Amino acid sequence: MGGLAGLAAGVYGARARLKTVILEKGSTGGQAATTEELENYPGFPGGTTGRGLTKAMEDHARSFGTEIKKENVIDSDLGGETKVIKTKSGNEYRARAVVLASGAHPRSLKIKGEKELTGKGVSYCATCDADFFEELEVVVVGNGDAAVEEAIYLTKFADQVTIIVIHDQGILDCNKQSAERAFANPKIHWVWSSVLEEIKGDGIVESVVIKNIKTGQLTEMETNGVFFFVGTVPNTDFLQGKVDLDEKGYIMTNERMETSVSGVYAAGDARVKYLRQVVTAAADGAVAAVAAERYLAEEEFFKKQVSDFDGAVMAVFWAPQDEESIAAVALLEKTAQELGDRVKLVKIDASRSEVAVQRYQVTTIPAVLFFVKGEVAARISGQFTAIEIKEQIADLL
Template identity: 50%
Template structure:
């Protein structure tokens, strides 16, 4: 089946939904393609406290539900399907999905997002959002005066450990090597912080708890010794923050859209990629801060710039 649109948006996370809202409100015929459920990473977040205007006890799913309702209200179509192939140099641009449908678009917005790399240990999936986090900016406040473990050894892990000391009673950095990979200036700074402790040559083997994180088991990679580290009895819980990298969902676009060495799409401040009429928004693009608020801002900008691009055709 062939369908023609003004804008095709790939991805229904906050960036894609924001783009859909702005494009549809501009009276552009818009469709959002999403291979999974709408919401992206935020859909797995139990509580959202730092999105402007979010009410007390707002959850990721409830925020996504409101975003989806807005898109639907203004007429953006949503289709559950994944992109199989495309031609962004064609006029109009062509997208073929796994279901066999062909979409023709005057402009395309790529909002496929990025996912945090996981430890891959037992208990991690079940306790994500219930003690396990991948974003200190999002969740640090929930662990005020508690003990937290920060997994990783690069710049991000060490910097986020420093940030977490503003909230947590104690922060323990867990790193699989005997030296950090972070810049020396960052390491020197964290070494001066009395709230930070270290578990070197160590990996998290298991995360456990009954509905909430209650402890972790850590393995020394040199000796093989496994140590059980339960949450302090007086606290009942603790936190595990994982900073071992992100995987941007850009493999499909390699060789077509410009990206940096880690796979993030390169855009200008107006979300334009290297191809005319192709925009990128949200966590999928190269940027300093990956939050719901920056994703929605990216989506709005991308949609407005797509409208301007279409008007100039």
């Protein structure tokens, strides 16, 4: 969970004086750390490297007090007030709020020979493996941003990079700038309207079989390596049945990064989103950490003001811009004084307490919720009188 989203959450969480721990089974940075060139991250007009950016974010998070522990998360119990994260080493981490930033991994096409030759010429990371193919020839499968940009990077090492594209000639799914650079690169060759059918080799990659999707013709081409950039799969197997996932396994959230479970947030490539880029991962992490901090603050407020009180609590949801709710607060303050020490009034600004509003399904203001031992025992919405309030308290006590 130590990719860009997790690191950004670490920066914001620790800076808010929350005890913040990042659990990461490998090196920090996630997929971004394996990207050699980042040309579209704001603030770096000359570009930067994935590893350089992620290392700077790691140092930033640590500087605020974030702990980064080498742990492989395998299970979780997220339903209670205290969340429990379980790791392969047998350790358990307990927290009142969790940000899920488990990222994603490269998608496999399950082509014949792909699995057998992975690590033997088949790769999913140009930055990791490009130097193994110096002065050799490689094939790239995919035509999105990652595929084309990584193909350009591969030309620094390989003599020839052949990109297999499922679309007609000249049509790519990547951004225009990357396409123009790739078309202008003499080391890049193109095979259009085609897909990879098979990877062949005796212990190492020796050739590939390419199928033209229009004619069905199969062509065998010698090559030394195959790089796949055909999308990702979310790392959410350990979250099945824990939070709501979509049909592809991505975590479903709202704009505050809240999942279907109270106190649990998600950020980065593992969640349902329109754009999966380094900048959006960092933004997700920041939003998730801020939302978690506010959730914890409201939880602490409720515990001190409502749950721990030995008596009846009148929690009035109001808004300073609503005249009716201002009048209701004044009435309740007077009534609470008349009712004595066993009754407490707690004022909650509905415009600033979204967690409480959602949790207790407050749809109109003013609204008064009556709590006994931390649980809602009754509620009144809209206009009410002091007599109605006193009768309700009498019933509860």
